Amino acid sequence: MxxxxxxxxxxxxxxxxxxxxxxxxxxxxxxxxxxxxxxxxxxxxxxxxxxxxxxNLTASALRRSDRRSATIGVLFEDLSNPFDAALLRAVEDRARHSGVLVLAGSSEDDHALQRELLVSLSARRVDGVVVMAAGGHQDALQHERQRGTPMVLVDRPPTFGGTDCVTTTNRDSSRDAVLHLAALGHRDIAFLGDRRTLWTSQERYTGYLEGLAQAGLTLRDALVRTDLHGEDLAADATAALFGLDRPPTALFTAQNLVTVGAMRVLRERGLHHRVAVIGFDDFPLADMLDPGITVVRQDVPGIGRKAADLVLARIDGDTSPPVHAVVPAALVRRGSGEIAPS
Amino acid sequence: MxxxxxxxxxxxxxxxxxxxxxxxxxxxxxxxxxxxxxxxxxxxxxxxxxxxxxxNLTASALRRSDRRSATIGVLFEDLSNPFDAALLRAVEDRARHSGVLVLAGSSEDDHALQRELLVSLSARRVDGVVVMAAGGHQDALQHERQRGTPMVLVDRPPTFGGTDCVTTTNRDSSRDAVLHLAALGHRDIAFLGDRRTLWTSQERYTGYLEGLAQAGLTLRDALVRTDLHGEDLAADATAALFGLDRPPTALFTAQNLVTVGAMRVLRERGLHHRVAVIGFDDFPLADMLDPGITVVRQDVPGIGRKAADLVLARIDGDTSPPVHAVVPAALVRRGSGEIAPS
DNA sequence: TCTGGTTACGTCAACGTTGACGTAGGAGTT
DNA sequence: AACTCCTACGTCAACGTTGACGTAACCAGA
Incomplete structure (x- = not known):
């Protein structure tokens, strides 16, 4: 054999x-x-x-003048996360239709690892990269970009110039979610967010503030919990909120794991039919829970396609000015976000 | 820039x-x-x-005697499926620790596409591949394997010889699930399965039969529904089951989308606390549903690690006889599988 | 018949790198 | 003093492919 x-x-x-x-x-x-x-x-x-x-495509690429490997790199935070996986799939589909294959890696939101993977990709002479930037500084990305590698950032924009990116309507959709809750009469709306170093977290928080302000509500610091990385931290923070003298009547959970952690606590305490919840990011089975979870849903395939389109166009020599594409998210009403204050 | x-x-x-x-x-x-x-x-x-x-690793590989590209191909059915994504992540992790990167693709269970991707990978001179074989014949895989490409199949074994593979305890765990239901007194246990061309479906069905036989129960053809590809087909089949004169009191759903489709119908009809359900394959939030879904959980990271270990060893020249590694799955009791017949 | 153009090939070198092998100089041994 | 051996380099060709260019044969037109 x-x-x-x-x-x-x-x-x-x-x-x-x-x-x-x-x-x-x-x-x-x-x-x-x-x-x-x-x-x-x-x-x-x-x-x-x-x-x-x-x-032998590698020998061919070595010799040809365009030197294309017909391969792009995709560097996401965690390929086993449903959001990242859906994004990868969308990029892969679009790339495959152009005869381009995808070298994929998980950076685990770690600078050193991201840098290392970037070097590995560049050693294999990928034609371009689609990157979900690790939080904090982006030195390695900027360095790679300055070498001339076509690059598109997804989910989070670059902190340096001259580079395309694709994000969703983090701020506006968050504001809309808060206004949706306020319209039902909620006045004590909590914010539960992921790590503050993440641009998306900041944007969603800003949207939350805009929502409060626009609805004429008062910001209560006690109702704002951030740096909740993972379900467990989110659950702890939620539990703490309901130890307050005046607990929230509604939650805006700004990331999907945070939403799940919060729901877990609400269910444990039998509050899931009394406290309203809107989550940012859809997740599988959100409609099967009781109540169904109202979420802000990103158009993940749309984001992936757009990112792939951009990087492939740059590889093909498109030199038009850098683009920050914004793919709209939509509020999906399923019940949890339609609970009125008691 | x-x-x-x-x-x-x-x-x-x-x-x-x-x-x-x-x-x-x-x-x-x-x-x-x-x-x-x-x-x-x-x-x-x-x-x-x-x-x-x-x-330039590609130029280096071209010239070196070992000719390694330090890249492996991963060909799964759908990278956006949580099972595939988790598997990819596990393979990627293990590969990265050996300095190997992963070229990933989705075959959509389509022979032509799988073949095309295989050719693309081979043109890029990957050192080996990890493949989830499309259902039906495996001509393209066998052909590639016979060319000498190190190959490991995951989830489904090869129909040809001389090739490593990694699967889970499909049959035994299915039998255990059925016995678990029978022990509660269920005598009318339905089987809801994915496409029959898939080896996993067949194995799980065989396990179902073994379970019935071992419990001394009679097989009722009306309670067996297969070729349920996707949630909607599963939902329809479930609805049909409850139109029977003697409907089932328990369901064994042999794939995760099937489980979800079935649960959807049970909930619609208010049966979710009266009909027992055990699903094959865990899924996110299975514990958050009401009742929590009892499932047979595969050790997905374990499978991915093992597959990566095998292909990397073959690449390193391991010529020991082909292995069929079986990674045990476990029954996770959450409530739905512990409902007694009424 | 010669010119100019086209078609169907072939020859050669180069892409970026490394294996095989060569060599100059110094140290150690007899 | 002649010898081996070692270290630290260099030279050359080749990995599989293609761009640049050459050329032989043929056809059309004057």
Whole structure:
């Protein structure tokens, strides 16, 4: 079953020898270029098939003037996160339709790892990268970008210039969510957010503030909890909120794991039908919970497609000014966000 | 910001010129090989840094005798499916620790697409592949394998010999699930399965039969529904079951989307606290539903790690006999599987 | 018949890197 | 003093492919 032992992959030279032509002619036939007669084309095709010849794209890229590897890098935070996975899938689909494959990696929101992966990608001469930037500084990204690598940031914009990015309507949709709650009569709306170093968290918090202000509500610091990385921290923070003298009647949970952690606590305390919840980011089965969870849903495939479109266009030499594409999110009403204050 | 315009990536030759040594010496320094004096090493390092030199792994692989690209291919059904995503993440982690990157693609359970992706991977000279085989014949996989490409199948075994694979305890865990239901007194246990062309579906069905037989229960054909690809088909099939004269008192749903579709119908009809359900494959929030869903949980990271270990070992020349690794799944009791018949 | 153009090939070198091998100089041994 | 051995380099060719360019054969038109 493993006949590779000792054997060599056939090359153009082997095909050329069998078809009794030059390697250049084989190259022409394989690449469908003109300059080969019908009979020669047939001979070469037959020889290639007989030998099981497969073109070597890396050697080809090395020699060609455009030097394209037809491969892009995708660096997300955690490929096992449903959001990242859906995004990867969208980028991959779009790339595949252009004959481009995807080298994928998880940066775990860690600068050192992100940097290391970036170097690995660049050693493999990817044509461009789509990156979800790790929080905090973006030195490695900026450095890579300045080397000329086509780059598109997703979910979070660059802190440096000259680079495309695709994000969603974090601020506006958050404001809308808060206004939706306020319209039901809620006056004590809590904010539960992810790590503050993340741009998305900041934007969603700003939207929350705008919502409060626009509805004429007072900001209560005690109702704002941030740096909730993961379900458990979110659950703890939620529990703490309900230890307050005047607990919130509604929650705006600004990330999906935070939403889940908060729901867990509400259910434990039997509050899930009395406290309103709107979460940012949809998640599977949100509609199957009791009550269904009202969420701000991002258009993840839309974001992925747009990011892929941008990076592929840059690779093709598009030099128009950098774009910050904003893909709209939408409020999906499922019940939890429609609970009025008691 | 895009200084690449017209500029060339620095090469070893450029570094060599600046450091006033030969390219071979640069190669030695970059690769940490002996044969370069301390002072020369320093000069080369400085020159490389000054020029922003990055080694070209593709050129290196082309020339080296081992010809390794330090890249493996991963071909799953759908990278946006949580199961596939978790698996990818596990493979990626393990590969990264060996300096190997992952080229990922979704085959959509389509032979033509799988074949096409396989060709794309092979053109990029990946060192090996981890594949979730599309249902039905595996001609393209077998062909690729026979060319000598190290290959590991996950989730579904090969229909041809000489190839490693990693699966879970589909049959035994299914049998245990059925026995668990039977022990509660259920006598009418329905089977709801995914496409019959999938090996996993067949195994789980066989386990279901073993469970019935071992519990001394009679198989009722009316309670067996297969080829339920996707939530909607599963929902329809579930609805049909409850139109029977003698409907089931328990469901064994053999795939996660099937489980979700079935639960949806049970909830609509207010049966979710009266009909027992055990699902194969865990899914996010299964514990948050009402009741919590009892599932057979696969050790997805375990499967991914094992698959990566195997393919990396083969790449390193391990020629021991092919392995079919079986990673145990476990029953997770959450409530839905512990409902007794009424 | 010669010129000019086109078609169908072939030859050669180069892409960036490294394996095989060569060599100059110094140290150690007899 | 002649020898081996080692270290620290350099030279050359090749990995599989393609761009630039050459050339032989043929056809059309004057």
């Amino acid at each position: 493993d006949p590779a032992a000792g054997r060599r992959e056939p090359t153009m030279r082997d095909v050329a020898a069998l078809a009794k032509v030059s390697t250049k002619t084989v190259s022409r036939v394989i690449n469908g270029l003109p300059g080969a007669g019908a009979e020669v084309v047939q001979r070469v095709r037959d020889a290639a098939r007989t030998l099981g010849y497969r073109p | 895009d200084p690449a315009a017209g500029r060339r990536e620095p090469t070893m030759r450029d570094v060599a010129a600046l450091a006033k040594v030969s390219t071979k010496t640069v190669s030695r320094v970059i690769n940490g090989l002996p044969g370069a004096g301390a002072e020369v090493v320093q000069r080369v390092r400085d020159a490389a840094r000054t020029l922003g030199y990055r080694p």
